[in-house]
Amino acid sequence: MSKSRLILAACATVLIATACRPDPPPPDPAPTGPTPEELERMRQDSIRAAEEAARREHERREREAEAARERAAAAARRILMETVYFDYDEATIRPDTEETLRAKLDILRNNPGVRLRMEGHADERGTSEYNIALGNDRAESVIRFLTGFGLDMGRFASVSYGEERPVAQGSNEAAWAQNRRVEFVITAGGEDLGR
Amino acid sequence: MTPRGAATLARITVLVAPFVVWVPGSAAQEERAAIPGVSLGFVYEGERIPPIALQPFTGGGAAAEIASIIATDLDYSDRFYVRDSLPAGVDTEGIQYSLWDQYGVDWLLTGNIDREDGVTFLDVELHDIVFSSIRSRARFPIPPPGHEAFRLAVHRISDAVVEWVHGEPGMAASRIVFSMRPFGNPDSKELYVVDSDGEGLQRATWDDDLAVSPAWSPDGVRIAYTSYKSGLPRIYELNLVDGSERTVESNSSGAQQFSPSYHPDGDRIAFWTLEGGDTKGISTYNIRDGCCLTRLIAGYHQNIQPSYSRDGSKLAFLSNRLGPQTPQIYVMPGEGGDAELLSPYQYGQGGYFADPDWSPTADKVAFAGGIVDERVYNQYDIFVRDMDAPDNRLVRLTNEGNNEDPSWAPDGRHLVFAGARSYGYGVLVVDTATGRTRLLVAGVRAEDTDWSPGLSWRGDGVETGGPGSGTRPKDAR
Incomplete structure (x- = not known):
């Protein structure tokens, strides 16, 4: 008991000694202002700082704009490349297909340098060569839809793979529905998208 | 008609063919929509299949192997009933006509290996057991076993025997090309070639x-086919002798080209194209002179898969002009013109018919299809329309699984086709006269099967001779 009290007293002594030490005298204030050279340097520094800030702000805006452009380009690419689907042994444009194609139409109008290759596909039902013809009918049906809105036919090419390149395996309607499709490949102008 | 032929005919009337015919209907497990006016299966025309035996070939060397290949060929020809056992007491030194007569064969084939100036020959004799005489004999050069031309040289002997007895071409010395996905590369399709007896794949x-839709040239040394390798499906011609390859028509650079069919002159091909702006149809092109692209049909509908008739005067093709989901087979003049319906279409009945192939020996067109809808898909059968028959007869040759891409053998009697059965996929051969079907290549998912014309060897100086030829020895008859 007496030992711990002794420690407490010693601590208090140390605390008091520290607090009661007198402050050192303040330094003398500078008797003179900045020299003209120093003023000029400060002025230049402030100009540089302002310019630097403006440049950074500009770059930030550029980066944001570029990112926005890239986002827009990616979105445009995504829309352009969105696969469209068809009914069994049909090449007619379905209502849901038409919606997808109209979205593509807007992008194609705003980006006249963009060219597309339509790749037609069929499901496994039917003979392989008839399905090549059917796949091409689907690709041509899509091209006809787009050129029907005034787009230049020279911007589009078609190739048919028939039933040779299924995306979904299996002999059921779910697989077939995914395989009856037209895929889109951007063959030119993709780098200008979003500008 | 020879006296012998008359004698055989006389026997036909009293003998029942011992051949076990394959009856398509007996194996039928599936319900198939009936097509009015179409007879199911083979048409048995009363042809008696003559029994033949092969006396063990002599002279050592490859004699036994050659005899075995010929026996299989004669069996596959479906024109002989090949006895696969021998009567007791056969003496290979001479011909025991009475013994063979008691054994019940019409024909006996003997063979003897002979060597002359370093070349090996097979001397073949066909004995007429009914008349106890030699019907035909010939000497055939035989490359050593293992040589690339060995089996082909032996197949030519088999075809000679068919021709001696029946006066018609055989099909043993021929090959079949088809497309298939190679192992380990499911995104591609390559062409494969197999001998008529299923050997040498x-x-x-x-x-x-x-690589799709191959077609064999009439001279047997080229294969035209469509490849996507340039990014666009175009027709190429592969030379089987020197291995070279060339593009066939390069002017219409944007066109997709498919399914070449050689004109019998070998100089022209018919094919179908897809071009930009909805332009499509059937065209011809002179591949020898590289000129004269001519469009025979164009239009809104699909007109695809042309196949030349044996004289080139007509083309069979597929068109969906009656509407989607009902592709049908038509025939038009070889230079284009009005088309006539060939497949069994009836209004309101539907039907899906494709893959026409014109016989090289007669006005017969084979095709695949059936009365199908979107629930019954890919259960096609093989049909033959015989325009030489008085009733323009239509025969169905299959009744199970799926059957596509029929192609005629050079004998104008057999068809090869791509089949799917309960036991798997395969390349199958059917004899249109008897309905007998055999599996040519088992376990492969083949497509676009095409049968070559009769082949002879043209590599490294070995020549096996023309069909039914062979050098007759001086002492023959």
């Missing part, structure tokens, strides 16, 4: 892309 293309 070889890969023919290495495009690493889709």
Whole structure:
């Protein structure tokens, strides 16, 4: 008991000694202002700082704009490349297909340098060569839809793979529905998208 | 008609063919929509299949192997009933006509290996057991076993025997080309070639892309086919002798080209194209002179898969002009013109018919299809329309699984086709006269089967001779 009290007293002594030490005298204030050279340097520094800030702000805006452009380009690419689907042994444009194609139409109008290759596909039902013809009918049906809105036919090419390149395996309607499709490949102008 | 032929005919009337015919209907497990006016299966025309035996070939060397190949060929020809056992007491030194007569064969084939100036020959004799005489004999050069031309040289002997007895071409010395996905590369399709007896399966293309719809040239040394390897499906011609390859028509650079069919002159091909702006149809092109692209049909509908008739005067093709989901087979003049319906279409009945192939020996067109809808898909059968028959007869040759891409053998009697059965996929051969079906290549998912014309060897100086030829020894008859 007496030992711990002794420690407490010693601590208090140390605390008091520290607090009661007198402050050192303040330094003398500078008797003179900045020299003209120093003023000029400060002025230049402030100009540089302002310019630097403006440049950074500009770059930030550029980066944001570029990112926005890239986002827009990616979105445009995504829309352009969105696969469209068809009914069994049909090449007619379905209502849901038409919606997808109209979205593509807007992008194609705003980006006249963009060219597309339509790749037609069929499901496994039917003979392989008839399905090549059917796949091409689907690709041509899509091209006809787009050129029907005034787009230049020279911007589009078609190739048919028939039933040779299924995306979904299996002999059921779910697989077939995914395989009856037209895929889109951007063959030119993709780098200008979003500008 | 020879006296012997008359004698055989006389026997036909009293003998029942011992051949076990394959009856398609007996194996039928599936319900198939009936097509009015179409007879199911083979048409048994009363042809008696003559029994033949092969006396063990003599002279050592490859004699036994050659006899075995010929026996199989004669069986596959479906024109002989090949006895696969021998009567007791056969003496290979001479011909025991009475013994063979008691054994019940019409024909006996003997063979003897002979060597002359370093060349090996097989002397073949066909004995007429009914008349106890030699019907035909010939000497055939035989490359050593293992030589690339060995089996082909032996197949030519088999075809000679068929021709001696029946006066018609055989099909043993021929091959079948088809497309198939190579193992380990499911995104590509390559061409493969196999002998008529199912031996010697070889890969023919290495495009690493889709190679489809091959067609064999009339001279047997070229294969035209469509490859996607340039990014666009175009027709190429592969030379089987020197291995070279060339593009066939390069002017219409944007066109997709498919399914070549050689004109019998070998100089022209018919094919179908897809071009930009909805332009499509059937065209012809002179591949020898590289000129004269001519469009025979164009239009809104699909007109695809042309196949030349044996004289080139007509083309069979597929068109969906009656509407989607009902492709039908038509025939038009070889230079284009009005088309006539060939497949069994009836209004309101539907039907899906494709893959026409014109016989090289007669006005017969084989095709695949059936009365199908979107629930009953890919259950096609093989049909033959015989325009030489008075009733323009239509025969169905299959009744199970799926059957596509029929192609005529050079004998104008057999068809090869791509089949799917309960036990798997395969390349099958059917004899249109008896309905007998055999599996040519088992376990392969083949498509676009095409049968070659009769082949002879043209590599490294070995010549096996023309069909039914062979050098007759001086002492023959």
